[in-house]
Amino acid sequence: MLALQSIRDDPDAVRQALARRHTDVPLDEIIALDGRWRSTLQQVESQRSERNALSKEIGGLARMTTDERVARREQKHAAHRRDDLVARSAFLGEKLESLESQLKEMEARLRDLLLQVPNLPDPDVPDGEGEEDNVVVRQAGEEYRDGWRLAHWELGERLGIIDFERGAKLSGSRFFVLKGAGARLQRALIQWMLDFHTERGYQEVYPPAMVKEECMWKGGWLPKFAENMYHDAEEDYWWLPTAEVALTNLHSDEILEPDTLPLHYVAYTPCFRREKVSAGRDVRGIKRVHQFDKVELYKFVPPERSAEELDKLVADAEAVCRALGLPHRVSRLCAGELGFNAAMSYDIEVWAPGCEEWLEVSSCSSCTDFQARRAAIRFRRQKGGRPEHPHTLNGSGLALPRTVIAVLENYQQPDGSVAVPEVIRPYMGGVDVFPSQ
RNA sequence: GGAGGGGUGGCAGAGUGGUUGAAUGCGGCGGUCUUGAAAACCGCUGUCCGACUUGUCGGACCGGGGGUUCGAAUCCCUCCCCCUCCGCCA
Numbered sequence: 001m002l003a004l005q006s007i008r009d010d011p012d013a014v015r016q017a018l019a020r021r022h023t024d025v026p027l028d029e030i031i032a033l034d035g036r037w038r039s040t041l042q043q044v045e046s047q048r049s050e051r052n053a054l055s056k057e058i059g060g061l062a063r064m065t066t067d068e069r070v071a072r073r074e075q076k077h078a079a080h081r082r083d084d085l086v087a088r089s090a091f092l093g094e095k096l097e098s099l100e101s102q103l104k105e106m107e108a109r110l111r112d113l114l115l116q117v118p119n120l121p122d123p124d125v126p127d128g129e130g131e132e133d134n135v136v137v138r139q140a141g142e143e144y145r146d147g148w149r150l151a152h153w154e155l156g157e158r159l160g161i162i163d164f165e166r167g168a169k170l171s172g173s174r175f176f177v178l179k180g181a182g183a184r185l186q187r188a189l190i191q192w193m194l195d196f197h198t199e200r201g202y203q204e205v206y207p208p209a210m211v212k213e214e215c216m217w218k219g220g221w222l223p224k225f226a227e228n229m230y231h232d233a234e235e236d237y238w239w240l241p242t243a244e245v246a247l248t249n250l251h252s253d254e255i256l257e258p259d260t261l262p263l264h265y266v267a268y269t270p271c272f273r274r275e276k277v278s279a280g281r282d283v284r285g286i287k288r289v290h291q292f293d294k295v296e297l298y299k300f301v302p303p304e305r306s307a308e309e310l311d312k313l314v315a316d317a318e319a320v321c322r323a324l325g326l327p328h329r330v331s332r333l334c335a336g337e338l339g340f341n342a343a344m345s346y347d348i349e350v351w352a353p354g355c356e357e358w359l360e361v362s363s364c365s366s367c368t369d370f371q372a373r374r375a376a377i378r379f380r381r382q383k384g385g386r387p388e389h390p391h392t393l394n395g396s397g398l399a400l401p402r403t404v405i406a407v408l409e410n411y412q413q414p415d416g417s418v419a420v421p422e423v424i425r426p427y428m429g430g431v432d433v434f435p436s437q
Numbered sequence: 438g439g440a441g442g443g444g445u446g447g448c449a450g451a452g453u454g455g456u457u458g459a460a461u462g463c464g465g466c467g468g469u470c471u472u473g474a475a476a477a478c479c480g481c482u483g484u485c486c487g488a489c490u491u492g493u494c495g496g497a498c499c500g501g502g503g504g505u506u507c508g509a510a511u512c513c514c515u516c517c518c519c520c521u522c523c524g525c526c527a
Binding site for chain 1: 455482508
């Protein structure tokens with residue numbers, strides 16, 4: 001959520017920044033409504049102030065009428081005056097009631113509008129509308145093709161480690177079953193990644209996989225992505241589309257004490273997405289599925305450190321690719337490609353030489369104070385200091401099924417077997433190759 | 438799922454429907470005293486919103502929402518959460 005104050009201060013700057021996203025935002029309605037809201041608020045508050053003063057006086061008079069020490073005559077006088085004030089207060093109350101209900105309506109509408117506005121792109125984000133405008137900032141390894149490599153769906157089936165038919169039998173399309181060494185490989189990757197990031201200073205977190213609807217609003221996933229998430233029909237449970245939601249909300253409605261920032265978290269969770277928006281795309285293989293696992297990195301940092309921390313976050317995700325020996329590239333997203341919460345993002349893609357495409361395995365973003373404001377997360381620099389909103393950053397480190405794809409396709413041997421990356425072997429119980437069947 | 442108990446400031450804990458943003462204690466910050474520290478004493482010590490002379494004024498907040506009333510932390514309804522006991526269960 002943007003600060004209303006920043007829109008008031010410089011509406012044109014906000015308008016121009018949002019225009020770079022190429023989406024419609026109800027900014028004019030917000031500005032107009034805010035003006036009406038403030039003038040109504042002033043009326044309401046001055047009337048409340050008047051009523052409070054009357055109440056105080058009524059209270060004093062009421063006490064006089066029952067006080068034995070007060071003369072009969074004066075009690076009578078006080079009672080009259082009290083009745084008079086009560087009548088005035090009642091009249092005031094009626095006027096207030098209608099103003100207050102107007103005010104409430106405006107507040108609800110204003111909030112509703114404000115929640116639809118995405119974050120402002122950082123000035124350093126390149127212009128552009130689509131994927132083709134993203135800027136590759138560095139690449140390690142080649143986008144190689146050598147003819148004989150199988151795509152993971154074929155390779156996985158031949159090795160007996162990915163079972164699409166049974167996945168579909170259990171749950172339908174876009175579900176899969178991993179077996180034997182495949183299941184083991186994914187588990188090994190998860191465990192290795194958690195250890196990897198923990199050693200680099202992230203604290204491991206195991207959050208719930210279902211959260212309240214409120215968390216989706218606070219995390220910036222509602223209202224925009226309602227179509228893409230699963231939720232319980234009877235109870236207020238929403239399945240995580242990413243651990244990011246849980247991690248954002250870890251500190252919602254909190255004021256963090258001095259010296260608690262920065263906070264670096266790493267969480268492994270399953271993630272659930274409807275993929276309604278992408279219906280028909282990537283239906284083969286395990287690239288785009290309804291349930292997948294992900295190791296997520298998340299940071300809460302003081303605003304002045306977010307740029308530096310974003311670079312480090314990207315570096316940490318890249319380090320995973322490097323350690324696994326996967327060809328990868330990093331690109332800075334253009335303004336039109338930024339997610340709703342993000343002010344700046346880098347995507348990390350690994351090369352999959354079997355299906356011959358770049359796979360997005362991580363998207364690292366700075367959400368500036370946007371999520372923190374939505375979720376009411378604040379911190380103090382010193383004891384008793386003014387609370388401020390921290391910046392929040394998130395990124396995958398990495399998304400699993402796609403990493404599994406990349407490992408299988410990059411490490412397959414001409415004889416049909418698949419080697420296990422060096423760093424993963426200790427987690428595979430000594431297995432260093434999946435033999436061809 | 439059944440029965441009962443409870444949600445008040447950073448914590449503990451008061452609070453007959455009317456000068457209660459809220460007693461008191463602890464903690465924290467500042468000061469006096471002291472060579473220094475402790476003790477003692479004194480003062481300060483929440484969050485959000487609005488207005489403008491930017492320092493002050495006003496408003497809101499006692500789990501959430503609604504109601505009664507001239508006026509609600511206090512009364513009523515409803516929801517949520519926590520605790521205890523019983524049942525069930527990985």
